[in-house]
Amino acid sequence: MKHPSGSQLGRMRLAAAALLLMALAACAAPFKADVSRFQSQLPAPSGQSFAIVADDPKLSGGLEFAQYATIVRDRMARVGYAPVEDPARATLIVRFDYGVDGGRERVRSTGVGVGGAGYWGPWYGPYGFYGRSRFGGWGGPWRYGWYDPFFDNGVQSYTVYTSGVSLKIDRAADGQRLFEGKAEAVSSSNRLQYLVPNLVEALFTDFPGNSGETVRITVAPEKK
Template sequence: MITDVMNTRNKALSRAARLVLTAGMAAGLAACAPGFKADVSRFATSLPAPQGQTFAVVADDPALAGGLEFSLYSDYVAAELAELGYVETENPEAANLLVRFDYGVDNGRERVRTTGYGRDPFFDPWGRFGGFGYRRAYAFGFYDPFLAGPEVRSYTVYTSDIDLKIDNTTTGERLFEGQAQAVSRTNRLQVLVPNLVDAIFTDFPGRSGETLRITIREDGKSVRPID
């Protein structure tokens, strides 16, 4: 009996530690960006109001089942549902609700951005004032800084997404389907998945058939557009 209690307690502490670690990584990325934006689509039928119904989170992709990475990300889903009032169980066969969860990120694609001009018309890269005779490069002839043209930069963007499905285990009825998708400069799932989960659970379950943009602010709070 004492061993069972200790195992349960250790598992809870382990989950809490994983959530804190990943939340810290997400916060670190947020500090470098104005806000994480995700497009969220949700469809719901007769999802029951939380009254202590049990749920189990399982991998929608069999290849993810049993993995430590999936366990980490599914903890975020479980935490959101528990906060709503549902009760997690580790036995999918005994659960009232079966939550199917999937996540991923693509290989990225290149984007090109044109910003301003290639060099400052008044200051060189060494911080010195440009002009005739001051720098050797400007000593002879006429230099028009605007002929240098705009500065073109390329960078990689990645599309990440999560999918969430909730079924009634008794009837087999699909109660909820939702997807959150984002385009970002990082492909780190440890940062992306927590933000996507936060987005899909903003005003959960939402209006059926609605697609909207959710912004996760730097302080970790989610904001949906005003109707």
């Protein structure tokens, strides 16, 4: 068996170091949120008040829901709508929901081996959000580049999570739906304390948006 020369070993070490740096950069990279919004006769903010309720009854009254609802309330108020606590006094009812799935392990062949030429590429998969039955989905595979510096017969394994938030606005007087929006993302984090505020921020970027249009918003990386 022919052993690698000193120069070959040097090149292999440099390649491994480069991959390690790329891996660290990928872990700190922002993720992309897909934002889809639909509206029908959503009134201008002036003279309109709103109250936030849980779209999922199981979240109603929870401290965690209250924390995230405060973020939504602040964003709605920043747009110009007036918040009220009592839904009976509001002209608009805002229904909010959020969640993250249990994660999916991904195994991928990289073609990297001792003395071999390595490469990296995207993984594929229609990752299911735990609440797709409530939130629906856009279909189509996610594609995302991922680096891994470790050589293990050309096989990598890692976990990714799908998270999402949903916002619905109804007219209080007759219950007519005026707005539906959702933001969904795949990332290496499953921390709702990080995911939900960023997904809400993505959902309210250029709110209310163009009806029927799906846009991709860059979400800040999680601070470790």
